[in-house]
Amino acid sequence: MALTKLSIIAYSNSSYRKGARVGKFQVLINPESYKRDVEIDYNKTWAVGSPGGDLRFKKMNAEKISFNLIFDGTGLVSTAPQSLKEGDNIKPVIQQIKEFKAIVAKFNGKIHRPNFLLLTWGNAFNFRGVLTNMSINYKLFKPDGTPIRATVDVTFSSSVSPALALAEAKKTSPDLTHIKQVRAGDRLPAMSNEVYDDPAYFVQVAQANNLNHLRGVAPGKKLVFPPLCNK
Numbered sequence: 001m002a003l004t005k006l007s008i009i010a011y012s013n014s015s016y017r018k019g020a021r022v023g024k025f026q027v028l029i030n031p032e033s034y035k036r037d038v039e040i041d042y043n044k045t046w047a048v049g050s051p052g053g054d055l056r057f058k059k060m061n062a063e064k065i066s067f068n069l070i071f072d073g074t075g076l077v078s079t080a081p082q083s084l085k086e087g088d089n090i091k092p093v094i095q096q097i098k099e100f101k102a103i104v105a106k107f108n109g110k111i112h113r114p115n116f117l118l119l120t121w122g123n124a125f126n127f128r129g130v131l132t133n134m135s136i137n138y139k140l141f142k143p144d145g146t147p148i149r150a151t152v153d154v155t156f157s158s159s160v161s162p163a164l165a166l167a168e169a170k171k172t173s174p175d176l177t178h179i180k181q182v183r184a185g186d187r188l189p190a191m192s193n194e195v196y197d198d199p200a201y202f203v204q205v206a207q208a209n210n211l212n213h214l215r216g217v218a219p220g221k222k223l224v225f226p227p228l229c230n231k
Contacts, residue, residue: 003079004122006030007141010115016128022115025103026081027069027130028096030121062158065119066155069088071096073148074140075198095148097136104131104154116159129158178225195225 006048009022041057073093080090084099091099119127133155140149178195188206189199208226211217 003030005081006119006121006125008103009118009120011118012108012111012115014115014128014159016118016160017196022108023103024083025100026083028072028077028080028084028090029070030202031069034065036068037064039064062129062157062159064132064157065129066133066153067153069154071100071101071150071152093138093150097150097152100152101134107136117156119156127156127158128160129156131155132157141229177227179222180225182219182221182223184219186217186219188217192222192225 005026008025008027009019009021010025012020012022035099039061039066041058041061041169043058045054045056071093073096075090077090084091084096090096103115104117105114107113114130116128116130119125119129131154135153136150137152138147138150141147148221180191180195182191188202188211192202192205195201205211205223205225209223
């Protein structure tokens with residue numbers, strides 16, 4: 001299986017539609033690790049002299065993701081993406097970082113701000129946001145002072161359009177129609193509970209799919225879970 005590289009795709013708006021794509025950067029070496037931070041703000045409502053109290057929800061802050069990238073020009077890396085090559089050779093570190101900054105940190109005059117970014121790595125990693133911090137550390141040099149290796153610490157904060165955020169928040173809402181594929185061992189009450197947070201709606205689901213029985217629904221069959229107005 002070919003090695004999948006972390007990709008950073010730049011967009012001119014926070015809806016991340018294909019037509020708004022303005023560029024892409026693939027890393028030379030995948031991160032060794034990454035960290036995701038989630039912060040939630042609450043208002044304290046403790047009365048004076050009380051031993052404790054209720055924390056009332058205020059807002060969800062932007063999720064942050066941070067990791068370290070390696071830019072290398074020593075020639076020791078044999079799995080460079082084609083975009084980082086000049087012929088058979090890897091581009092100089094200075095050029096690699098210049099192209100990286102052009103995607104993640106350059107001011108885009110058309111939108112009067114830096115680009116919106118989609119970070120993808122295989123099927124398990126997907127993050128949309130903007131660069132909020134970058135620190136470059138040059139580590140190895142040629143005799144003339146030209147850097148041949150650098151590490152870059154980056155932090156991205158989530159950023160999506162209000163319409164996209166609302167659509168994603170409603171993905172699991174019981175007031176929308178859902179289509180689920182039956183897996184081996186699935187039972188209608190349990191599937192109903194996943195969608196509606198209540199197993200009792202399996203009867204309505206059975207009616208919507210013209211099921212005459214509640215057991216033994218064949219794996220692979222797709223069932224419609226309709227919106228429930230009284231949910």
